[in-house]
């Protein structure tokens with residue numbers, strides 16, 4: 001009997017095609033927005049997590065705090081800078097950490113008649129492993145480079161391209177100010193992460209940088225890699241104390257934990273999720289109200305039919321089932337169309353973001369089967385919930401009165 | 407005895423006004439009778455038919471159908487009684503639109519829980535009986551009024567009802583179609599079918615073997631035709 005009721009439901013819906021389609025539109029929009037929003041949030045999260053992982057994981061950043069005029073007066077004469085020696089001391093005190101001191105030098109790099117204005121990163125060999133950024137050809141900086149103040153340079157893809165075009169850069173010479181540097185490596189392409197285009201970077205030994213360009217042992221910041229994530233808070237604390245002690249008791253540094261950053265990102269994503277699901281649910285709710293509305297109209301229109309069915313032997317539950325199946329059919333058909341629309345919209349939107357967002361090239365919507373299942377179940381639930389009241393109303397009609405309804 | 411009404415009244419509530427439609431009806435109808443109920447508009451004919459068909463309960467009094475007191479049974483049981491023991495034929499046919507003649511006749515069989523194959527066979531048989539064997543797959547709106555009413559009769563007979571109730575079955579038909587329907591009723595009656603038919607047309611009422619006249623909610627006349635004029639197998643039970 002269910003089978004024939006279902007057939008009847010489809011027949012009734014196709015008999016009023018325009019009306020049914022308009023009603024379904026509500027469900028379609030609701031389900032499509034659920035699918036699209038989940039796909040976008042999931043895609044965004046995947047992208048963020050990926051890009052954070054590409055930056056390297058379990059990182060601590062040590063920066064120098066900017067002191068006020070007052071503080072500078074009070075602490076005059078004390079050792080209040082972040083220096084190369086701090087990096088060496090940390091290595092000795094915390095042998096389990098990878099430490100990369102960083103100095104940035106803005107310079108014009110020349111090769112023959114071509115030049116390139118950019119930022120030279122003076123650092124140590126650890127930088128490559130910490131940031132998970134490796135040479136495609138040649139090598140990265142070595143400890144010998146640092147020890148002997150070698151004038152070696154490793155170029156990012158874009159820089160190599162700009163200076164040497166398609167001919168190999170390895171072994172060539174470039175000039176920074178009046179100093180000749182030998183190209184010992186070219187980095188792999190990595191693209192842009194958080195506004196930093198890795199392909200525009202170039203690296204020289206930090207010792208060379210200090211000796212030839214800044215003339216001091218001050219550095220800009222330190223990156224540290226902690227082997228175990230769970231030890232990060234503890235190490236942060238110890239590191240802080242250690243550096244304050246080295247700086248004659250002046251607390252002039254701050255340490256940023258990449259984990260905190262990840263946590264903040266995750267929290268933002270959760271907020272997004274909640275807000276977007278709210279919107280999607282409201283859309284589904286509106287779709288449900290549309291179903292209820294149209295089912296109430298249908299019940300009124302078909303009062304005589306209901307009376308007749310009851311007269312010839314339809315029980316209450318037969319009538320209830322009939323109208324419930326009809327409202328659920330609307331939501332199932334609408335839900336199916338909505339899923340297709342949602343998937344198309346999600347991928348379309350994903351592509352749009354990938355093209356519009358700098359560094360978003362690998363951004364994409366993520367559609368999980370569970371999201372489709374959830375949306376579909378929601379659609380059915382909406383059909384049943386909002387069809388229930390009209391169906392109960394129909395099932396309770398008095399047959400004698402219903403038959404004479406005009 | 408198939409029908410036994412004892413002091414049945416029905417009062418409608420129209421807002422705050424009580425409208426007495428039936429004012430104490432005592433009536434007995436035996437198996438195999440062909441009864442016409444006549445009376446002026448508003449006299450309570452349809453109200454009486456609703457009660458006979460278990461579509462509504464009397465306000466007071468008792469209605470015994472086939473030995474069962476309908477006042478004291480559940481709504482679900484009443485539905486089963488309508489499905490199994492009563493067949494309805496209405497003035498306005500009440501066929502379902504967007505359904506074929508066959509589907510319409512199968513409906514009471516479906517609600518009775520008859521298997522699909524048997525539904526189909528029985529419906530085909532009934533439509534052949536009413537002369538519509540070549541209209542099985544026509545939709546209701548593709549049939550003439552007379553044909554629609556014949557489909558309705560086939561539907562009413564689907565579950566071998568003890569009682570066939572008809573409210574002005576010829577009211578919406580031309581003379582010839584109306585005559586065909588009445589001929590069909592007569593044939594059914596001859597085969598032992600109990601029929602109660604409402605009409606306000608005295609000439610149609612003449613086709614029945616018993617005429618009950620209602621006026622203002624009361625039975626004012628109850629006359630039976632000469633027994634020799636029509637077969638009235640009182641003792642024959644319905645299948």
Ligand SMILES: Nc1ncnc2c1ncn2[C@@H]1O[C@H](COP(=O)(O)OP(=O)(O)OP(=O)(O)O)[C@@H](O)[C@H]1O
Pocket residue numbers: 418419420425426427445446447448449450451452453454606
């Ligand atoms: N649902 C109702 N509410 C209130 N009064 C009603 C209702 N149904 C019928 N009545 C009243 O009950 C009385 C009997 O009505 P009924 O329909 O039984 O008459 P009838 O004999 O079938 O008339 P007709 O020949 O016009 O069909 C009428 O006075 C009518 O107005």
Ligand SMILES: [Mg+2]
Pocket residue numbers: 451452453
């Ligand atoms: Mg009437």
